[in-house]
Amino acid sequence: MKDLLRLRTSLTEEIEALLNEQIKVEAYSSSIYLAMSSWCDRNGYDNSAGYLEKQSGEEREHMLKLFRYVNDLGGSAVSPEVTNIPQEFDSFKGVFEMALQQEIQVTSNFNRIADRCQKANDYVTFQFLQWFLKEQVEEEYVARRILELFDVIGEEGAGRWEIDKHIPKVSFGNAGE
Amino acid sequence: MQAKINTHLIEIFKTECGSVYQCDQTNHFILEYAGRVTAFKPINFIDFTKRVFAINLHDMASNTARHADIAILMPLYTETCFLLTMIDTIRLQRILGGAKTILHLHTLLRTNQLQFA
Numbered sequence: 001m002k003d004l005l006r007l008r009t010s011l012t013e014e015i016e017a018l019l020n021e022q023i024k025v026e027a028y029s030s031s032i033y034l035a036m037s038s039w040c041d042r043n044g045y046d047n048s049a050g051y052l053e054k055q056s057g058e059e060r061e062h063m064l065k066l067f068r069y070v071n072d073l074g075g076s077a078v079s080p081e082v083t084n085i086p087q088e089f090d091s092f093k094g095v096f097e098m099a100l101q102q103e104i105q106v107t108s109n110f111n112r113i114a115d116r117c118q119k120a121n122d123y124v125t126f127q128f129l130q131w132f133l134k135e136q137v138e139e140e141y142v143a144r145r146i147l148e149l150f151d152v153i154g155e156e157g158a159g160r161w162e163i164d165k166h167i168p169k170v171s172f173g174n175a176g177e
Numbered sequence: 178m179q180a181k182i183n184t185h186l187i188e189i190f191k192t193e194c195g196s197v198y199q200c201d202q203t204n205h206f207i208l209e210y211a212g213r214v215t216a217f218k219p220i221n222f223i224d225f226t227k228r229v230f231a232i233n234l235h236d237m238a239s240n241t242a243r244h245a246d247i248a249i250l251m252p253l254y255t256e257t258c259f260l261l262t263m264i265d266t267i268r269l270q271r272i273l274g275g276a277k278t279i280l281h282l283h284t285l286l287r288t289n290q291l292q293f294a
Contacts, residue, residue: 001201001283002201002204003287005280005281006284006288007204008219008220008223013223076220
């Protein structure tokens with residue numbers, strides 16, 4: 001008797017569902033970054049708007065990477081429905097606090113999926129996830145560094161203008177330089 | 178549980194209300210239920226199973242609206258329209274759930290067999 005389920009895909013139903021959930025999380029991240037970009041733009045933070053728009057594109061790329069992987073392995077990648085994107089934010093700093101929270105949530109999700117992959121002996125997907133886990137180190141680092149600018153520079157006077165100017169320059173590659 | 182009907186058709190799971198077969202020639206799963214026979218590609222069979230299990234039995238039981246007595250499933254990959262009462266849904270869930278368990282067990286045994294061969 002043929003194993004038709006295995007012939008269809010090497011992904012288990014559980015892992016496929018988890019990856020589809022993550023596709024949705026990445027799509028949500030992409031949309032929320034875009035909303036943040038718009039808020040920054042209309043509040044005069046041009047550099048941050050550009051940075052957040054770029055981040056939005058990166059999150060979409062992450063989503064597509066997961067999307068293609070699920071389909072490549074014979075699974076069914078689901079185009080996600082993204083709703084409830086906040087359009088207004090409390091403050092300039094609040095935008096980046098939310099960005100960090102979002103990145104922490106994403107890291108936690110990837111850890112959970114990696115854990116499930118190990119338990120399900122799906123080392124192919126586990127290996128695939130390594131790229132994302134490494135990427136999350138960078139994402140969280142950058143988000144934290146940006147938030148620290150608010151303390152280092154201070155928001156008073158021209159502080160926010162200065163912070164906005166520095167935000168696009170923060171990168172993981174510059175660490176220790 | 179897995180009795181060969183003919184060369185290509187293998188019984189996966191059967192209850193008094195219906196059964197699921199696997200056709201090794203066409204690589205399809207065949208559902209026999211309420212006097213109807215429906216063939217599914219594996220990917221569609223999984224999807225159909227999910228849809229049947231997603232039917233809210235609690236809502237069917239508690240909602241007094243007439244439309245709540247029936248669940249309608251019309252997946253685009255089959256010409257069959259499933260009109261399911263609560264009893265039908267439970268019966269179908271038993272058949273599909275049983276088939277899914279046997280198929281997963283088969284995958285598990287086959288994987289282990291390959292590992293230790």
